Amino acid sequence: xxxxxxxxxxxxxxxxxxxxxxxxxxxxxxxxxxxxxxxxxxxxxxxxxxxxxxxxxxxxxxxxxxxxxxxxxxxxxxxxxxxxxxxxxxxxxxxxxxxxxxxxxxxxxxxxxxxxxxxxxxxxxxxxxxxxxxxxxxxxxxxxxxxxxxxxxxxxxxxxxxxxxxxxxxxxxxxxxxxxxxxxxxxxxxxxxxxxxxxxxxxxxxxxxxxxxxxxxxxxxxxxxxxxxxxxxxxxxxxxxxxxxxxxxxxxxxxxxxxxxxxxxxxxxxxxxxxxxxxxxxxxxxxxxxxxxxxxxxxxxxxxxxxxxxxxxxxxxxxxxxxxxxxxxxxxxxxxxxxxxxxxxxxxxxxxxxxxxxxxxxxxxxxxxxxxxxxxxxxxxxxxxxxxxxxxxxxxxxxxxxxxxxxxxxxxxxxxxxxxxxxxxxxxxxxxxxxxxxxxxxxxxxxxxxxxxxxxxxxxxxxxxxxxxxxxxxxxxxxxxxxxxxxxxxxxxxxxxxxxxxxxxxxxxxxxxxxxx
Ligand code: NOJ
Numbered sequence: 001x002x003x004x005x006x007x008x009x010x011x012x013x014x015x016x017x018x019x020x021x022x023x024x025x026x027x028x029x030x031x032x033x034x035x036x037x038x039x040x041x042x043x044x045x046x047x048x049x050x051x052x053x054x055x056x057x058x059x060x061x062x063x064x065x066x067x068x069x070x071x072x073x074x075x076x077x078x079x080x081x082x083x084x085x086x087x088x089x090x091x092x093x094x095x096x097x098x099x100x101x102x103x104x105x106x107x108x109x110x111x112x113x114x115x116x117x118x119x120x121x122x123x124x125x126x127x128x129x130x131x132x133x134x135x136x137x138x139x140x141x142x143x144x145x146x147x148x149x150x151x152x153x154x155x156x157x158x159x160x161x162x163x164x165x166x167x168x169x170x171x172x173x174x175x176x177x178x179x180x181x182x183x184x185x186x187x188x189x190x191x192x193x194x195x196x197x198x199x200x201x202x203x204x205x206x207x208x209x210x211x212x213x214x215x216x217x218x219x220x221x222x223x224x225x226x227x228x229x230x231x232x233x234x235x236x237x238x239x240x241x242x243x244x245x246x247x248x249x250x251x252x253x254x255x256x257x258x259x260x261x262x263x264x265x266x267x268x269x270x271x272x273x274x275x276x277x278x279x280x281x282x283x284x285x286x287x288x289x290x291x292x293x294x295x296x297x298x299x300x301x302x303x304x305x306x307x308x309x310x311x312x313x314x315x316x317x318x319x320x321x322x323x324x325x326x327x328x329x330x331x332x333x334x335x336x337x338x339x340x341x342x343x344x345x346x347x348x349x350x351x352x353x354x355x356x357x358x359x360x361x362x363x364x365x366x367x368x369x370x371x372x373x374x375x376x377x378x379x380x381x382x383x384x385x386x387x388x389x390x391x392x393x394x395x396x397x398x399x400x401x402x403x404x405x406x407x408x409x410x411x412x413x414x415x416x417x418x419x420x421x422x423x424x425x426x427x428x429x430x431x432x433x434x435x436x437x438x439x440x441x442x443x444x445x446x447x448x449x450x451x452x453x454x455x456x457x458x459x460x461x462x463x464x465x466x467x468x469x470x471x472x473x474x475x476x477x478x479x480x481x482x483x484x485x486x487x488x489x490x491x492x493x494x495x496x497x498x499x500x501x502x503x504x505x506x507x508x509x510x511x512x513x514x515x516x517x
Pocket of ligand 1: 036039076142178179240301302
């Protein structure tokens with residue numbers, strides 16, 4: 001079965017090449033109890049039998065390289081699975097042991113150590129501490145099955161340097177690094193000073209919480225960068241560094257650290273003109289200041305798919321709360337119109353754009369998943385109050401019909417597809433010139449043709465349209481409530497058909513070639 005999944009990726013890589021992407025990022029595929037979709041790694045040098053084995057991985061990489069696609073893999077250094085042998089050894093060895101120093105074990109507070117050592121909360125809800133049978137507590141910023149590693153320990157650092165080499169030797173082009181901003185903790189693990197207000201997170205403009213953004217972490221990435229640079233070719237690291245403001249995030253992409261970080265500021269700006277303009281301005285200012293490319297992203301495996309997110313009011317995307325049957329349901333028709341426009345506006349920007357599987361099909365969020373199928377620890381740790389991220393993680397519809405619209409032959413899937421996915425199957429969209437898939441393909445081909453990724457950026461005054469110029473291409477979006485006249489130029493692509501009068505519809509974006517003199 002497993003085998004089928006990875007063979008499935010390898011056999012369909014040509015579809016991604018046709019889509020026009022340059023690289024794939026694989027979410028964690030290592031041996032794992034799958035308590036957090038693989039972000040609970042039990043062995044960093046393996047492939048979970050659910051997906052295949054190392055030989056399948058090698059084949060995937062080699063086929064990708066033949067097609068000119070680079071392969072980035074997901075490295076999860078902040079925490080392991082509780083099933084990892086390091087943690088099992090630590091539990092067995094007991095308090096005060098060298099084995100325990102791989103993690104953060106501490107005695108509890110209270111008369112009999114019955115209270116957690118500090119007030120930290122888990123990102124998935126509830127306390128960030130769990131007590132072991134011998135009375136010590138260990139910290140986990142995520143699920144209790146994901147104990148945090150102690151990055152002060154040089155042994156932990158050495159283990160990961162070897163893990164990096166293991167995968168670089170196998171030919172990977174780089175790493176997406178999970179939660180790098182959480183790896184270093186403040187000395188002594190003090191209380192979070194404003195946990196009441198911020199819960200597990202932080203508030204922009206306030207003092208750094210003791211579990212996020214500690215300066216000592218940068219030294220680790222400098223070492224990693226050197227390791228990457230000791231390999232032939234261009235190996236890269238992209239950090240999932242949720243660090244704000246962006247001027248602070250820029251520290252993470254200084255020339256000797258990460259190559260890129262995800263732009264969560266842009267993701268969280270939603271689709272509101274003022275916020276969007278501010279996010280773009282801040283991005284260029286911050287990333288330019290250290291000579292790093294800006295990145296752009298509208299979707300990932302942690303947020304509500306933008307075709308649904310933009311069809312309702314769901315707050316900050318990165319809150320990762322999802323949409324459940326009890327929440328107001330999105331207007332997916334409006335959502336898709338805005339989503340395509342947002343994508344076109346984003347793909348015109350210089351820098352690196354990240355797409356999430358299925359957005360090229362215009363897939364909506366699955367908002368009515370039954371509780372029995374739920375997988376996200378957020379759902380369980382909040383007793384269903386936050387349904388979490390399952391709605392964007394449903395297997396893709398490759399071809400209409402069968403038991404899973406082409407995902408497999410058995411119909412067995414980790415999450416069920418909603419009925420609406422059948423008509424959105426890739427094979428149906430391939431045949432339809434007006435499909436979302438063909439829209440993405442055209443946009444990506446034009447982005448390459450006009451080298452927009454390596455281009456330039458200037459806001460341009462075009463009346464009521466929001467516009468910027470990148471090389472020969474003028475990118476416009478209509479935020480107003482009425483259709484608007486387009487500036488002069490040759491139309492390359494629009495996210496919605498022009499009106500009968502040839503105007504740019506409300507919520508639409510377009511690219512035009514302009515004659516700049
Ligand atoms: C960020 C990942 O994107 C998310 O899916 C995961 O749950 C957490 N890190 C914990 O590893």
